[in-house]
Amino acid sequence: MTLHKEGKATILIALTGVVAIYIILRYFLPENDIIHVLWLLASLVIMGLVLQFFRKPSRSLVQNENQILAPADGKVVVIEEIVETEYFNGPRRQISIFMSPVNVHINFNPISGVVKYFKYHPGKYLVAWHPKSSTDNERSTIVVEHKSGKEILFRQVAGALARRLCWYVEEGKAVEQGTEFGFIKFGSRIDIYLPLDAKIHCKIDDKTVGGQTLVAEW
Structure with a gap:
């Protein structure tokens, strides 16, 4: 299974967004480890959903004209x-x-x-x-x-x-x-x-x- 070409931009935007929010949280809440862990877990869920949207499974091609x-x-x-x-x-x-x-x-x-x-x-x-x-x-x-x-x-x-x-x-x-x-x-x-x-x-x-x-x- 691979990722479809239509997902490249969306995946990049999603990844940039979750990383940017994590950097902001680290800057404004440097000591709040609970918030950092929760956002990391949320980021995994978000990226998992985006990746599954654009999955491209391998399928055999069997044609029949009728x-x-x-x-x-x-x-x-x-x-x-x-x-x-x-x-x-x-x-x-x-x-x-x-x-x-x-x-x-x-x-x-x-x-x-x-x-x-x-x-x-x-x-x-x-x-x-x-x-x-x-x-x-x-x-x-x-x-x-x-x-x-x-x-x-x-x-x-x-x-x-x-x-x-x-x-x-x-x-x-x-x-x-x-x-x-x-x-x-x-x-x-x-x-x-x-x-x-x-x-x-x-x-x-x-x-x-x-x-x-x-x-x-x-």
Whole structure:
């Protein structure tokens, strides 16, 4: 397991902050060993939390052109038929995966194909489980066309804590199933919009592993 590149700045800021506070405490309270020990313990907890936010586990890549894999670690919170209005303008099957602060925050391509559409939307920071978070929150929308001609849309949705979306895709470029397409700092959710005839292989409250868990197939 290693640390993700998106965490470098945050880890440096956190480390600088805890060290600076310790120096201040040593300067103004030089004899108060209890305070010094308590802050050292708190610093270990803080740095441990920050490091686990940006962990990058080693995972084997197994591709299957008929399968749609989970784009993120987390829990399935929505499976429903909706009308998708940004790209398809028609009915699709939506699967939403909620990423908590303790999940891995890397996002993985659910299928291989070519990026046909990408758009970033500034927006609000409603809690990730709010019904309007998929349409009102800061988000990025990506559509990938499979070699069969079928398309799926997946959307990074920021939440109340997630204040930065990162993506590594570009319209017209090919992506491979199971590889990284982005990162959401401090959790949130990923929505996937599938054709109605896709066979769903997950249910509400299922735990997913990004790039490995089968959520649907066609």
